[in-house]
Amino acid sequence: MSSLQALCSGLPLRPLPENQGRWAGVPHAPVRTPGLSPAEEQLALRNALRYFPPDVQELLAPEFAQELRLYGHIYMYRFCPHIEMRAYPIEQYPCRTRAAAAIMHMIMNNLDPAVAQFPQELVTYGGNGQVFSNWAQFWLMMSYLSQMTEEQTLVMYSGHSLGLFPSSPGAPRLVITNGMVIPNYSSRTEYEKLFAIGVTMYGQMTAGSYCYIGPQGIVHGTVLTVLNAGRRYLGVEDLAGKVFVTSGLGGMSGAQAKAAAIVGCIGVIAEVDKAALMKRHQQGWLMEVTDSLDKCIERLREARRKKEVLSLGYHGNVVDLWERLVHELDTTGELLVDLGSDQTSCHNPFNGGYYPVQLGFSEAQSLMASDPATFKGLVQESLRRQVSAINRLAKENFFFWDYGNAFLLEAQRAGADVEKKGAKRTEFRYPSYVQHIMGDIFSQGFGPFRWVCTSGDPQDLAVTDQLATSVLEEAIAGGVNPAVKLQYVDNIRWIREAAKHQLVVGSQARILYSDQKGRVAIAVAFNQAIAQGKIKAPVVLSRDHHDVSGTDSPFRETSNIYDGSAFCADMAVQNFVGDAFRGATWVALHNGGGVGWGEVINGGFGLMLDGTQEAEQKAKMMLSWDVSNGVARRCWSGNRKAYEIICQTMRENKGLVVTLPHEVADERLLQQALGP
Known part of the structure; x- marks a missing residue:
């Protein structure tokens, strides 16, 4: 040793x-x-x-x-x-x-x-996210x-x-x-x-920047996504008795089971790798498991009838599950699912990120290595079958979204029926969760802020939870607009649920979707607590690269940018540079992450709070830029919510001066000017 x-x-x-x-x-x-x-x-x-x-x-x-x-x-x-x-x-x-x-x-x-998905190969998550x-x-x-x-x-x-x-x-x-x-x-x-040949590396997002905090990092995002999907698609605040079907229990996708329990719905998650499924079950993140499709459907029906809170892991291929749900609909007339998504590592579909329904897990691994071309063909056929089943269910009162894992992008490349007539280049038949569910959050400056208590002491984490809750409660008491208040209330609920559900895996860390004001106020409160000895050691602030400003990704984070700049990466690169000279302890810039190599540029940071005045000044300066950069870009692209937020931020900070767009007053001008 x-x-x-x-x-x-x-x-x-x-x-x-x-x-x-x-x-x-x-x-x-x-x-x-x-x-x-x-x-x-x-x-x-x-x-x-x-x-x-x-x-x-x-x-x-x-x-x-x-x-x-x-x-x-x-x-x-x-x-x-x-x-x-x-x-x-x-x-x-x-x-x-x-x-x-x-x-x-x-x-x-x-x-x-x-924490790590494949620790001996130095892979943290996503199948190929290397440290x-x-x-x-x-x-x-x-x-x-x-x-x-x-x-x-x-x-x-x-x-x-x-x-x-x-x-x-x-x-x-x-x-x-x-x-x-x-x-x-x-x-x-x-x-x-x-x-x-050893000259480049796929760092995913927070694997290669050393800021991953275990599956808790995506539990919060999934909680917010499912809550907001219920509000948007089903028109409900209470998800009791509602069924959410998805796949993946490996790295980040392992969060889905816990998120289902926190929001109070029935989550059914398929996973082909028994080791990954049992790991989540043993951690207490997955309540029940079965390898029988019949028992899975039977248990789903029972939980739906009783409105139980349930996270059920199905050891099998998700395509079989989707096709069985179609069979139940066509033979009984009963729609057994309300919401659906997919969290397989489809950014890496031909090297272990997606397993085709035609093969068992071991068979697939063997063919993947021995005959990559045949394996690719089976993956694409499987994607077509999966989409076909989802399309049938979507004719009823069922709603599906892409979770930013390149599922719809790879399905399109496989020839699946995911086209949306008259759509822009980044749109498909089903929306990205950023477009329909999380987009407004990013435009308001809310994103996955996180911190790590380097003492390793759970008591320090409890102190930070209390401080963050107090900051948000004080902000609400001071008066905020209704949309911001809703996010703050969701976050207060999250902190309380996170402690109750024992979400820490690995370091003593917490994630919290917060806006610019919230991040700065929380950072200042933490730094003062360190100076006063209430927190025993430095706290590292960070965030997922999947954030307001950190990522240019046309099929995910910037999929709702409609001025033609969705495929441009100025925002992420500027963010990396700006964080570096405004006080970050470390910075990272990556090609790839989430939707795959060559599809995205993203960056992140780590900022150590040590109780000094210098640390507080760095936090105020850097965190403000780290959010305002993305809000300003979204404002310039024509997003009204981002326009309102950046104008408000300029009123509060006279040093911030942002170029604001003018709308075209009469759309007919465009046709007249370009007409024959």
């Missing part, structure tokens, strides 16, 4: 650790099929060996070559550390700066087996962080530590870029090769 001190001492070379290969009893990433040429295989091996001195290369070369040919990537399993991987209290890390220790705390949380590309990169970064001073910045290129560079105390301590590939070469096929 290694110690934290040993973990920060650089790669263990003399002696080399024993190569224990892939561990039994933990889930592993699917075999990758990058299709490297012999010359590219040599390049991959050369790139891996450059982390090691010549005297060990002869031993490691055949070992790494075998990994490349067996698994499609060199993970360097020999160097997977023998330590309990978890978020240790910040004071235990051997560092020269607290900021470096806070970053270590976050990295080790992302690799905690209770690092290989274990040498992990050891190297931990060593650099332990050495780093307040006058250095660590630069990361897609998992690789380029080095420590002189900088100022006010600069970020860490700057991360993941997957920054030249646009013409940013295809999925090119990515597989570039990742295999």
